[in-house]
Amino acid sequence: MLNIARLNSAPEIFYSLQGEGSRCGTPAVFLRLAGCNLACKWCDTKHSWGNGLLCAEQDVAAHILEYNCASLVITGGEPLIQQGPLENLLSLLPECLHVEVETNGTLLPSPALAQRVNQWNVSPKLQHAGNPREKALVPEALAFFATLPRAWFKFVVQSEADWSLIAGLELPQERIILMPCATNRASLESARPAVVEMCLRHGVRLGDRLHLTLWDDKKGI
Template identity: 35%
Template sequence: MRAVQGEGPSAGQRCAFVRLGGCNLSCRWCDTPYTWDWTGVGDSGVAYDPKRELRPMPWTDVLRALLGFEVPLIVVSGGEPLSQQRRLLPLLRALTDAGHKVEIETNGTVVPQDDLVALGVRFNVSPKLSHSGDPQARRIVPDALRAFAAVPGTAFKFVCRTTNDLDEVALLVDRYGTRPVWIMPEGQVPAEVGQHLSALGDEVVARGWNLTTRLHVAVWGDRRGV
């Protein structure tokens, strides 16, 4: 789908999204539960049907569709894309060969393969904090975080609600070198995003970190397909 990147260092840029299904985490506030929540464990309590939500496609068909959008940036999201990174390689190689910039949104729990890193894609890594509802052993994988921290151009994006969450971010930064830091307010409708953004802004600036809103929520709310 064609839209704009709503978060992080490329916010506002025209792009096309590739959204994959399946995730190894179960964040209660996830804004794309239809990509993985088949049992209704999320805040909405809705159990989605993978037969309705997911559609297998040859990577060559995906490539043809993406090239047809004529945008400079391709964002691969999920779910958790790196659970399928080997399958992604031919598509991403073709996109970079065609001159596209590629960003991968990942939760930072899967070590990226060397072949993927060599393509020069940007990893937007979003390690999950305790308010996600997942146990720390599932959501924080030290080897993966250190691997991402060693890749040039990686951005680390943390979803936060209150300034107390920033202390948790600081521990991860100190322990695993997850820099540069982007703090993003949690929220699926503009009012929630605005409330958390206001609560976080001063402290984020004081810590010397970057602040990002959720542009797509400000424009389209919680509508799917954007």
């Protein structure tokens, strides 16, 4: 059974545009799993932390396929705390479905998941998220993701001071994306200029959070 985040009493599965990362703007079905092993101060999906709704993998697969969409984004919470049910789900979906997983990069994926998932959007959390460093930055897991050519690394940044920590992680520079720390349209607009400057200074991509620009802080879209 998959533990799926609950939004308005229903499992959080919806059709939208990927709002972040290298596939930003791509139409996709989103599946938000419940539970997280971190507790970031500025988390914009705190509703996913608690108990969600237990759903059979067959029902979730059928729901996803109803959208007739070529892309699936599995997010959370932290999806990798439910690896067994995730493997079951993916075995029920066609191979041609492009699967992205959003993860905080603290847990190693199983070999089956590492092979099936088309893209890993790894978002390690820096000091300002408020987690103990040893919980948020797990060198073994990050080193594994760095070996996967299909892994991208998205960092929420607040100031130039964040860069020295990011640089010290020794991740592939061409797959690093910096994102403003924002939970709504207004905070995105005020945080963006400093992050643009950081991207230009360090030669990395800007990740401009499209869903906030389009839909502000509305959930389930």
